[in-house]
Amino acid sequence: MLRTGSVLCRRAPLLRSYATASSPHALVFLEHRQGVIEPGSLSALTAAEKLGGQVSALVIGSPEHVPNVVAQAKKYVLHFGLPHTLF
Amino acid sequence: MGGKRLKGVTSVLHAASPQYTEILPETVSPLFEKVLEGSTFTHVASATSSAGKSLLPRVSARLDVPTISDITSLEHDAASNSTTFTRPIYAGNAIATVKAPSNIAIKFFTVRGTAFAPATSQDGAEASDQAVDAVEVSNPTTEHIKTTIAKSDRPDLGVASRIVSGGRALKNAETFEKTLYPLADALGAAVGASRAAVDAGYADNSLQVGQTGKVVAPELYMALGISGAIQHLAGMKDSKMIVAVNKVCLVPSFFTVSGF
Numbered sequence: 001m002l003r004t005g006s007v008l009c010r011r012a013p014l015l016r017s018y019a020t021a022s023s024p025h026a027l028v029f030l031e032h033r034q035g036v037i038e039p040g041s042l043s044a045l046t047a048a049e050k051l052g053g054q055v056s057a058l059v060i061g062s063p064e065h066v067p068n069v070v071a072q073a074k075k076y077v078l079h080f081g082l083p084h085t086l087f
Numbered sequence: 088m089g090g091k092r093l094k095g096v097t098s099v100l101h102a103a104s105p106q107y108t109e110i111l112p113e114t115v116s117p118l119f120e121k122v123l124e125g126s127t128f129t130h131v132a133s134a135t136s137s138a139g140k141s142l143l144p145r146v147s148a149r150l151d152v153p154t155i156s157d158i159t160s161l162e163h164d165a166a167s168n169s170t171t172f173t174r175p176i177y178a179g180n181a182i183a184t185v186k187a188p189s190n191i192a193i194k195f196f197t198v199r200g201t202a203f204a205p206a207t208s209q210d211g212a213e214a215s216d217q218a219v220d221a222v223e224v225s226n227p228t229t230e231h232i233k234t235t236i237a238k239s240d241r242p243d244l245g246v247a248s249r250i251v252s253g254g255r256a257l258k259n260a261e262t263f264e265k266t267l268y269p270l271a272d273a274l275g276a277a278v279g280a281s282r283a284a285v286d287a288g289y290a291d292n293s294l295q296v297g298q299t300g301k302v303v304a305p306e307l308y309m310a311l312g313i314s315g316a317i318q319h320l321a322g323m324k325d326s327k328m329i330v331a332v333n334k335v336c337l338v339p340s341f342f343t344v345s346g347f
Contacts, residue, residue, distance in 0.1 A: 029133035040134030042205035066103035075208035
């Protein structure tokens with residue numbers, strides 16, 4: 001009895017911190033010029049990441065460029081929580 | 088359980104179509120509407136680029152929400168589901184703090200590139216990807232005819248760490264070229280120009296720095312023969328070091344100059 005009680009006590013705060021109902025989810029329009037990602041869009045990714053939630057990128061383009069841009073975009077996995085210095 | 092940090096890009100959505108070869112807001116906005124409809128997205132962001140500036144307001148207006156443009160910082164309060172942005176107004180002379188409250192279901196904003204470090208890629212990192220069907224627009228109201236890009240071997244203005252800019256004081260296109268280009272090449276710098284120089288035909292439109300041109304923030308900004316009108320300062324005052332070469336003293340740019 002006692003043991004179950006203590007486990008419940010420990011779980012309650014954990015559950016609360018994992019409630020993600022209001023967690024932001026940003027969609028970033030990732031621009032590219034002839035298959036090369038625009039630097040301005042990479043800054044937009046950094047800004048979106050600062051919201052503190054998930055970030056999805058949206059790549060739009062011709063069939064010949066999109067696969068290449070998607071392959072590049074998938075590598076832009078940012079470290080959440082690391083302080084970003086400006087510039 | 089716990090310990091594992093959330094990563095930046097969690098997924099990459101992509102839509103390919105011959106119609107999307109050139110990004111026209113009229114043809115691309117239906118796709119955005121489809122992606123956002125019934126989704127869990129709380130924010131939509133883009134660079135403050137020509138495409139972003141025409142696309143995001145169009146989509147947000149269709150959803151009856153505002154777009155906050157050219158933001159320089161942001162803070163999201165998860166508890167109240169509101170986001171507070173700052174953005175320069177009056178050509179950068181004042182900073183507006185704008186709060187998008189929780190009743191704005193999807194918050195649209197465009198990001199000033201010089202205010203945020205670009206994201207860096209990592210080898211071995213892989214976000215998931217998901218294809219989205221293109222939304223074909225049968226009768227597009229606009230049509231892309233051609234793109235004219237001024238070709239240059241010099242670094243791009245937007246990303247250059249050094250910029251040499253010239254103004255109207257350089258008299259004509261030949262002097263502009265003779266004065267600026269050798270210096271820019273020696274420094275490995277990009278070439279910029281004030282609006283006066285562009286209007287007078289000394290330099291191409293794409294080189295214009297300022298309120299109505301590009302906003303830059305290089306390590307070194309050299310202004311030759313530029314008086315430093317407030318409209319020009321709006322485009323370069325975040326530079327680390329500003330060097331002004333000018334005959335006239337007490338011109339506005341000297342107030343921000345770090346060496347001359």
